[in-house]
Amino acid sequence: MAVSCIVLSSDVMFLIQHSTRSRTIRSTISARISVPSLLRHEPTNAAQPWTWRTDLAATQPYWEGWFAGLSRKFLDAKGGKLLVLAGTDRLDKELMIGQMQGKYQLQVFPEAGHFIHEDQAEKTAMIVADFYRRNDRSALILPPKVGAIPKT
Secondary structure: OOOOOOOOOHHHHHHHHHHHHOOOOOOHHHHHHHHHHHEEEOOOOOOOOEEEOOOHHHHHHHHHHHHOOHHHHHHHOOOOOEEEEOOOOOOOHHHHHHHHOOOOEEEEOOOOOOOHHHHOHHHHHHHHHHHHHHHOOOOOOOOOOHHHOOOO
16 A cells, blocks of 8 residues: 655644644644645745635634524524534533533533544544434334324
């Protein structure tokens, strides 16, 4: 089996190290794989040949609007719900109460960074698969609806 090797520039390695030092991604192996795809190479800019593909700072004015009312919408959604977090420090009051009332399953991976699915890939996969199995209703055989019962 052939193994390909990607040679990363020192600039890219610096950004990978930044991602792990800031604990955005805690797995160095994962960061080496995913961080380069978040970057854009601009060879004409000698001072900064690598930049982030998305300028997150430019989206800051919209952040509050994106999340306004999101907890209520999540809690009001029909069906099973799973919330996977790296920490509970940003869990708002509405979500705390909903979790205590059993309205959703909360799974916390304190050893993960922002990229939970990369830092804790196996655990995340197991949690999601178990959640799916517990909430899968495709095999249920339900009685017909009252309007569908033939009249005798």
